Every structure is written in structure tokens, then in C-alpha cells.
Amino acid sequence: xxxxxxxxxxxxxxxxxxxxxxxxxxxxxxxxxxxxxxxxxxxxxxxxxxxxxxxxxxxxxxxxxxxxxxxxxxxxxxxxxxxxxxxxxxxxxxxxxxxxxxxxxxxxxxxxxxxxxxxxxxxxxxxxxxxxxxxxxxxxxxxxxxxxxxxxxxxxxxxxxxxxxxxxxxxxxxxxxxxxxxxxxxxxxxxxxxxxxxxxxxxxxxxxxxxxxxxxxxxxxxxxxxxxxxxxxxxxxxxxxxxxxxxxxxxxxxxxxxxxxxxxxxxxxxxxxxxxxxxxxxxxxxxxxxxxxxxxxxxxxxxxxxxxxxxxxxxxxxx
Amino acid sequence: xxxxxxxxxxxxxxxxxxxxxxxxxxxxxxxxxxxxxxxxxxxxxxxxxxxxxxxxxxxxxxxxxxxxxxxxxxxxxxxxxxxxxxxxxxxxxxxxxxxxxxxxxxxxxxxxxxxxxxxxxxxxxxxxxxxxxxxxxxxxxxxxxxxxxxxxxxxxxxxxxxxxxxxxxxxxxxxxxxxxxxxxxxxxxxxxxxxxxxxxxxxxxxxxxxxxxxxxxxxxxxxxxxxxxxxxxxxxxxxxxxxxxxxxxxxxxxxxxxxxxxxxxxxxxxxxxxxxxxxxxxxxxxxxxxxxxxxxxxxxxxxxxxxxxxxxxxxxxxxxxxxxxxxxxxxxxxxxxxxxxxxxxxxxxxxxxxxxxxxxxxxxxxxxxxxxxxxxxxxxxxxxxxxxxxxxxxxxxxxxxxxxxxxxxxxxxxxxx
Numbered sequence: 001x002x003x004x005x006x007x008x009x010x011x012x013x014x015x016x017x018x019x020x021x022x023x024x025x026x027x028x029x030x031x032x033x034x035x036x037x038x039x040x041x042x043x044x045x046x047x048x049x050x051x052x053x054x055x056x057x058x059x060x061x062x063x064x065x066x067x068x069x070x071x072x073x074x075x076x077x078x079x080x081x082x083x084x085x086x087x088x089x090x091x092x093x094x095x096x097x098x099x100x101x102x103x104x105x106x107x108x109x110x111x112x113x114x115x116x117x118x119x120x121x122x123x124x125x126x127x128x129x130x131x132x133x134x135x136x137x138x139x140x141x142x143x144x145x146x147x148x149x150x151x152x153x154x155x156x157x158x159x160x161x162x163x164x165x166x167x168x169x170x171x172x173x174x175x176x177x178x179x180x181x182x183x184x185x186x187x188x189x190x191x192x193x194x195x196x197x198x199x200x201x202x203x204x205x206x207x208x209x210x211x212x213x214x215x216x217x218x219x220x221x222x223x224x225x226x227x228x229x230x231x232x233x234x235x236x237x238x239x240x241x242x243x244x245x246x247x248x249x250x251x252x253x254x255x256x257x258x259x260x261x262x263x264x265x266x267x268x269x270x271x272x273x274x275x276x277x278x279x280x281x282x283x284x285x286x287x288x289x290x291x292x293x294x295x296x297x298x299x300x301x302x303x304x305x306x307x308x309x310x311x312x313x314x315x316x317x318x319x
Numbered sequence: 320x321x322x323x324x325x326x327x328x329x330x331x332x333x334x335x336x337x338x339x340x341x342x343x344x345x346x347x348x349x350x351x352x353x354x355x356x357x358x359x360x361x362x363x364x365x366x367x368x369x370x371x372x373x374x375x376x377x378x379x380x381x382x383x384x385x386x387x388x389x390x391x392x393x394x395x396x397x398x399x400x401x402x403x404x405x406x407x408x409x410x411x412x413x414x415x416x417x418x419x420x421x422x423x424x425x426x427x428x429x430x431x432x433x434x435x436x437x438x439x440x441x442x443x444x445x446x447x448x449x450x451x452x453x454x455x456x457x458x459x460x461x462x463x464x465x466x467x468x469x470x471x472x473x474x475x476x477x478x479x480x481x482x483x484x485x486x487x488x489x490x491x492x493x494x495x496x497x498x499x500x501x502x503x504x505x506x507x508x509x510x511x512x513x514x515x516x517x518x519x520x521x522x523x524x525x526x527x528x529x530x531x532x533x534x535x536x537x538x539x540x541x542x543x544x545x546x547x548x549x550x551x552x553x554x555x556x557x558x559x560x561x562x563x564x565x566x567x568x569x570x571x572x573x574x575x576x577x578x579x580x581x582x583x584x585x586x587x588x589x590x591x592x593x594x595x596x597x598x599x600x601x602x603x604x605x606x607x608x609x610x611x612x613x614x615x616x617x618x619x620x621x622x623x624x625x626x627x628x629x630x631x632x633x634x635x636x637x638x639x640x641x642x643x644x645x646x647x648x649x650x651x652x653x654x655x656x657x658x659x660x661x662x663x664x665x666x667x668x669x670x671x672x673x674x675x676x677x678x679x680x681x682x683x684x685x686x687x688x689x690x691x692x693x694x695x696x697x698x699x700x701x702x703x704x705x706x707x708x709x710x711x712x713x714x715x716x717x718x719x720x721x722x723x724x725x726x727x728x729x730x731x732x733x734x735x736x
Binding site for chain 1: 591593632633634635636637638639640641643644645646647648651652653654657658659660661662663664665666667668669670675677678679680681682683684686689692695697699701702703704719722723726727730731
């Protein structure tokens with residue numbers, strides 16, 4: 001009966017896979033072995049598999065460090081192999097399967113795969129990066145108090161672009177180092193799509209801040225847009241770069257998002273003086289065409305302000 | 320030749336006359352003059368000095384509030400001492416303050432009746448010779464002759480314009496006429512021979528109030544004075560007919576009272592500026608000193624008209640936004656004095672429909688003076704593509720009612736032409 005033996009790492013990552021049709025298999029560090037494991041803690045002849053016509057039996061060859069079924073303390077002696085057994089020998093591990101071992105149902109291509117495919121297409125990749133550059137350049141132009149020339153905008157725009165390209169590059173390098181495909185174009189493509197979406201969310205946020213009064217209760221919802229976008233970006237980065245379970249992917253994305261925004265908030269908090277004499281207010285201004293909400297009257301505005309006096313009084317009472 | 324000699328003789332004699340008079344005055348008054356010192360208890364050294372003069376036989380001494388403000392605000396940190404003309408030191412007790420006119424009454428222990436300064440019951444005439452007494456820069460008591468030049472026109476609370484050197488350290492010292500009656504108290508200087516005095520009637524009313532009720536706490540006195548003064552100021556300003564003045568294409572209010580003065584500036588000479596800007600800035604030319612880091616009683620209005628020159632609307636508004644991002648208060652105050660500012664904003668259109676603004680209203684409360692607030696208001700017009708008016712005011716130490724009334728009038732006044 002055929003048997004499949006996989007060499008796996010401590011984290012159960014597949015390192016090598018062997019299929020045998022023989023009735024006897026030897027594993028060890030010696031070159032006569034069917035599977036050679038170059039682990040100094042493994043003996044030259046370490047483990048023997050034998051088929052008795054009905055079962056595969058595995059035995060430790062009286063080695064110095066022994067062989068164990070994972071999570072068991074006793075050295076293997078004529079153990080009847082079950083499909084999926086993991087055996088530790090020295091510091092290495094192997095996993096044994098029979099040909100009839102069930103496999104998980106195949107997964108369909110998710111719509112996200114299509115999106116990634118579109119994003120990594122050279123045309124859309126160039127378009128997204130160019131769009132990002134144009135937006136960045138335009139923002140530099142807007143915030144410059146004096147006349148600016150094209151070359152003055154060029155340098156900060158390019159350096160900004162390279163800085164943002166660092167993130168997908170780093171992800172690619174990490175996935176390459178962890179024996180996954182680097183897929184740099186996919187990472188670049190999807191990242192720049194999201195960077196551009198961030199600009200869009202910025203505009204939305206500014207638009208809402210400009211139009212609504214400070215009394216508007218749903219402002220937090222708008223502030224949540226960039227957080228959601230960052231989460232999605234990380235989720236895509238992970239699905240492109242690494243084969244992990246859905247649950248793990250969600251957790252890591254959430255952690256990265258938390259680090260990004262939480263870290264930012266922490267830095268802000270650490271910089272904040274204990275007491276500030278300057279007022280903090282929203283100063284967002286947009287051109288008249290973006291002003292869509294009806295304006296309040298002076299009396300209504302002052303009525304709302306009355307609450308501030310109340311709050312200030314309360315603040316003193318609390319001290 | 321004879322004429323010239325005669326003239327010279329007259330001149331020297333009059334100089335001699337003034338000097339002799341000053342000498343006589345000084346000799347006569349010296350026992351009732353003091354240097355007032357604020358001693359930091361922890362270090363045992365003086366932290367500020369000023370002058371003072373006795374106004375009753377039982378040891379009541381008048382000085383400036385700002386000389387002893389450290390003690391008034393932090394009684395546990397300091398003690399007040401006097402130094403008399405013989406070099407004797409002694410403790411002083413703070414009895415009463417008047418923060419608006421920068422006056423204070425302190426009292427020393429006396430064993431017998433002592434000479435004291437008489438307070439004049441008449442106002443000097445313009446050009447009358449006066450003598451300012453005090454201890455400038457801790458150099459010892461001196462007498463400075465000078466001239467009475469009437470009341471300062473621009474001040475909301477009366478100040479005498481005295482032509483003579485008033486130096487720091489002389490604060491709280493008396494200014495007497497030839498009859499040695501007190502007509503004013505040294506309070507401030509504007510440099511070269513321009514000094515300011517608190518008129519004697521302010522001291523008389525403080526003394527009268529003190530005699531009526533000695534028991535009111537210093538803090539309560541300050542609160543009452545601040546509240547009363549802001550009421551007087553606000554009602555004067557609100558009762559005034561605000562004139563509309565043109566600034567660029569906009570109309571801005573000006574308050575036609577002498578104590579609010581306006582200054583202007585523009586960048587019309589800068590050909591390469593992207594935005595033409597014209598600024599009008601109006602302020603109340605005085606404030607109330609509460610402590611070295613806490614001032615109140617200010618009023619400030621600022622208007623900035625901006626017009627884009629060959630500039631896209633988006634860029635114009637981006638630069639405009641940068642302008643309004645970091646507004647700050649005009650008066651200094653610390654954590655122990657005030658709360659942090661609380662703000663709200665909205666899109667506001669006044670009843671005349673003349674201008675649509677994004678308005679920001681911020682306020683902070685005074686911790687030791689309940690009911691008093693600082694207000695900061697900022698409005699940016701958002702209804703024209705290539706023009707904008709930034710209107711802004713700060714008022715300090717006002718009640719909620721005053722603040723509301725002033726804000727309403729201000730907001731309703733600003734408009735496009």
C-alpha cells in the first residue's frame with residue numbers, strides 16, 4: 001500500500017514530500033536511508049516503516065534521542081500508523097498520510113481575486129500610481145503660499161510616492177522571506193488603489209466637517225472611513241502575500257490597523273501639553289460650491305454656544 | 320546784555336525755587352513714605368518691590384495692586400513688608416484691593432499716631448506742577464517734579480497724563496501738588512517723560528468702600544470689581560451706534576468710542592502676493608492686570624479682507640483655511656486661572672442675509688472668579704469664490720450675558736457691501 005511522508009517544519013509548514021510504493025522505508029541521517037534528514041539530533045538509522053499486509057507499523061531504531069508521536073512522551077515501538085500522524089525525531093518532524101486521506105473542498109476564486117488581478121494589471125497599476133502622484137503634487141501646489149514651478153512640485157511628489165511604495169515593497173520582501181510568492185505588482189497595485197481611496201475619504205471627511213455643525217452626532221462614522229480602509233488594505237496585503245486562515249488574516253489586519261491608528265493617537269497624546277491656552281476647533285474651509293447645508297441664524301448659533309458656558313462651569317465644579 | 324542777565328537770573332531762580340520746593344516736600348513727607356516689598360517665603364528674598372504712602376494716622380498705606388498682586392493671588396507663598404525712611408522693616412496686612420484702577424490698601428502696626436498724606440479734594444489744573452515720590456529700581460526714595468497734563472483721552476478708566484519720569488519701583492508712590500496733597504498715584508510709564516497716574520478720586524472711593532465694609536474677602540472684591548467694570552464697558556460699547564466702514568468689498572463695524580483704537584495694514588505693495596489682503600485691527604488700549612501671567616479686560620476685533628489674484632478658488636480657499644487654523648487668545652492666562660477653551664462651530668447666516676459664514680465660538684471660564692469668561696470668536700465668509708472676509712474678536716473677563724449680547728451685535732454687523 002502506498003504511503004506519503006512529508007517533512008515539515010516546527011510550524012507544520014511543508015518542507016518536502018515523498019511518496020513510496022515499497023513495503024519498507026527507512027528514515028535517518030545516513031545516506032542509505034530512503035529519506036535523509038540532516039538534523040544532528042537524528043541518528044544515521046532512526047525510524048523504520050514496515051507494511052505487514054494490513055497496517056503500516058513504525059518503530060524507533062533504539063536511537064539516542066528517540067522518536068515520538070506528537071504530544072506523546074513514549075518512544076515509538078511497533079506503532080500502527082494512522083493517516084495524519086505527526087512524528088518527531090530529533091528536532092525535526094514528519095507527517096504521514098495514506099492515499100485515501102480526505103482533503104478539504106476546493107475554494108472558488110473570490111471576487112477579491114478578480115480585483116487583485118485588475119489592480120496588478122500594468123495599465124491600472126500605472127494609472128493608480130500616476131493618479132496618486134497627481135493628487136500629491138496638487139496638494140503641494142495648494143498648500144504653497146507663493147507661486148510654484150513644476151520642478152518645485154516634482155521632487156516632493158516623487159519622494160512622497162517612493163515613501164508610500166515602501167509599504168507594499170516591505171510586505172513583498174517579508175512574504176518572499178517566508179517562502180511565499182513576493183507578488184510585488186499585486187501588492188503595489190492594491191496598495192495604491194487604497195492610497196487613492198484614502199484621498200477620497202479625506203475629501204469626504206472634509207466635506208462633512210465643512211458642512212455640519214459641531215453638534216452633528218454622526219461625525220465618528222465619517223472618521224471611521226479611513227480606519228475601515230486601512231483594515232481592508234492590510235487584509236488584501238495579507239491575502240496576496242501569505243497563505244493563512246481567514247481568521248488569522250482578520251486578526252492580523254485588525255492588529256495592524258490598531259497599531260497604525262492607536263500608535264498615531266498615542267503619539268498625539270504624548271505630544272499634547274497638559275494644558276493648552278489655544279482653542280481647538282474645526283477650521284475646515286471649502287469653496288462655496290461644496291457648501292450644501294442650510295445655515296443657522298445668529299440666535300440659534302448663540303443658543304448652541306450657551307452650552308459651552310455650562311460645560312466650562314461644570315469643569316470648574318468638578319475640580 | 321542786561322536783559323539777558325535778567326532772564327538768566329529769573330530762570331535760575333525758578334529752577335532753584337522748584338528744587339527747594341521739592342526738597343522741602345520730600346523732607347516733610349518722608350516719614351509717611353514706604354518701600355513695599357513682596358517677600359517670597361521659601362527663599363526669604365524679595366520678589367517684587369514698589370512704593371506706598373500712609374493715608375491714615377493708624378497705619379493704612381496705599382499702593383498699587385500690581386505691587387502686591389502676588390500676595391493677593393497666592394497668600395501662602397508670599398508675605399508683604401514695608402521699609403520706612405529710617406530703614407525699619409515691618410509686616411503689612413492686605414486690607415483691600417481695586418484691580419481696575421490698580422490700587423491696594425495695606426496696613427502696618429502702629430504704636431502711636433503717625434503723620435500721613437492728605438488726599439486732595441480738587442483736581443489739578445493743566446500745567447500745574449506736581450511732585451512724584453517713590454523708590455525707583457530700589458535706589459532709595461526720590462522726588463520727581465513734573466506737570467499735570469489732564470486725563471488720557473483714550474482710556475476707558477481714567478488715567479492722569481503726567482509729564483515726568485515715572486520709573487519701575489515708583490509704582491504705588493504718591494504724586495502731590497505744591498500743598499503736599501495727593502492728587503494721583505504712580506502706576507505706569509510710556510518711556511521718555513510720559514507717566515500715568517491713577518487719579519486721587521479712585522483712592523478716595525476705595526478708602527470709602529473699605530471704611531463701610533472691611534470684611535469682604537479679597538477675591539470677592541476682585542470679582543465684584545471685574546464684573547462691574549465689564550458691565551460698564553459692555554453697556555457703553557453696546558449702547559454706541561456702530562458705524563459700518565468699508566474694507567475691500569465688505570462692510571465692517573467700528574465702535575466710535577475714544578478708548579477703542581483701530582490700526583490698519585495691507586499687502587498692496589507686494590506685487591508677487593497671490594492674495595491681496597487688507598487688515599483692520601481694533602483694540603481696547605488697556606487691560607486689567609491680575610497677576611504676572613493673568614490679564615483680563617481686553618477687547619480686540621480684527622477683520623481681514625482677502626481677494627484672490629489670478630488664483631484658482633480651491634487654492635484660494637486652501638490658503639484661506641491656513642489663515643484661520645491657529646487663532647489664539649489675546650490675553651495671557653494660565654492653568655490655575657482658566658479652563659481650557661471649549662469650542663463649537665456652524666454655518667451661520669445673519670438676519671440681513673448679507674454674508675454666509677463658517678463661525679467658531681470658543682469660551683473658557685475663570686476658576687477663581689465664577690461667572691466670568693473669555694470669548695474667542697472667528698468667522699470665515701464662505702459665499703464668494705475669490706473674496707473672503709475673516710472677522711474675529713476676543714473679549715476677556717465678561718459675563719455670559721455680555722458675551723452673548725456683544726457676539727450678537729458683532730455677528731449681525733459684518734456683511735458684504
